[in-house]
Amino acid sequence: METSTVIVDVENVRKRFQGATVLDNVNLQISLGDRVAMMGPNGAGKTTLVRCILGFYHIDGGRIQVAGHDPVKERVEVLKSVGFIPQLPPPVKLTVAELLRFVERSSGTSAEMIAQKAREMELDVVKHSQKPFFKLSGGMKQKLLIAIALARRSRLLVFDEPTASLDPRAREHFYEMLQAIDYEHAAIYITHRAEELAGLVNREIYMDLGKVVDDERV
């Protein structure tokens, strides 16, 4: 593997919560061009691993580098390269306009680009701009979060069950938009439904009991 293209480098990572080992010497490298489906049963450590990669958790051992930076010590540098969509849209109390302003000012993504991505998913951002984000329907919230993540043109996209709140039509739009991404990037999809991602992913990682138990190219 060429080290120059590695965007995520996880080396012997251990994480414990209240005495329980959640990540047990995990080793993983994700390169630009990888589209990874991360699977495994509940409690396997998928979300914990992603949260460590995003710098939300302090690891108990090992090393993580994202785009050549430590996610905890250099979180700003790391997060410039990352677009994240959580499993459930958080009940953010900002209006849509305020949320877009936050995204625009913090990450330099233009609100117009976000609006354009949202339109591709049949969501009119302007119409809902003065509504509090948490008052949008579940599907609309998820569409907006997807639009924000894709508009940021991040080198690493991290999706935690991104289509959970979407109807079948919106899912189709989402998959089309993913296939239309025209720049070099890597993506991690945490999912329980690998069949839905067929054609989108080129690598499947299976985790169980805090370990990577299977990692294969598809």
Place this chain on the structure above:
Amino acid sequence: MKNLFLISYLDIRESLRSKWFYVYAFVFGGLMGLFFISGITDSVVMGFTGLSRLLLVFMQVTIVILPIFILITTVKSISGDRESNILEYMLSFPISLKEYYWGKFLGRFVTVFFPVFVALLVGVLWGLFKGGAIPWGMVILYSLLILSLCLSFLGVAFFISTLVKSHDVGLGLSFAVWVLLLAFIDVALIGLMMQNRVSDGVVITIAMLNPLEAFRIGAIALFDPELTVIGPVAYYLLDTLGHGFLMLYAVVYPIVVGALFAFFGYALFRKKDLL
């Protein structure tokens, strides 16, 4: 720095749409404004001697309600966002923890301090409108005392907010801190004093380490420089500290306490898992 002000701005906008803010503004702005208006005009313009009693009631209201309001509304700032996964999403953008934490702190300070301060200004303007002489020194000192109390409890609230993972635990802890500072310490110290186990100086020193007590003494001293309403303890305080230093202490000490707790909170925020 631009992200710090962005977070503050958004926090203020969010607070201005919240029901708690309107209740807060109504309870404190209205109540304090009314108390203060009647207090200042009655004492300075008309020279009522019964003012100290009225002001004591007013201070009791402030002492009892302001800290618990600040604690309850602020403690959810970090812990509530953490519990509802808002923190996870907002911190997935490239902003530093320093900007996020202190931006939240600044935003929340503005929303808890300004309603009270604006009510005070309205009182002053009303006094001016009625043609009375405004005791500006007293107004400025009182503003500083309120600012100091706000900062003190904001610091404690942010510390609790980062310490706990659950909003409910944060609320419980806030209530415990409030009751402890409001009554339990005093009750315990009165017990100690009655048993004569430790010197009165130690008891008074411990009492004055309570920022709520520092505010109470400072507020009383504003209107009653001889501190007659607190009895013999007044002699000890005024002989030991003097009126000027006592006022300085009443303003600066709670700010120091608040700043220390806020910094401890920030250290925890950085060192602990964010979620």
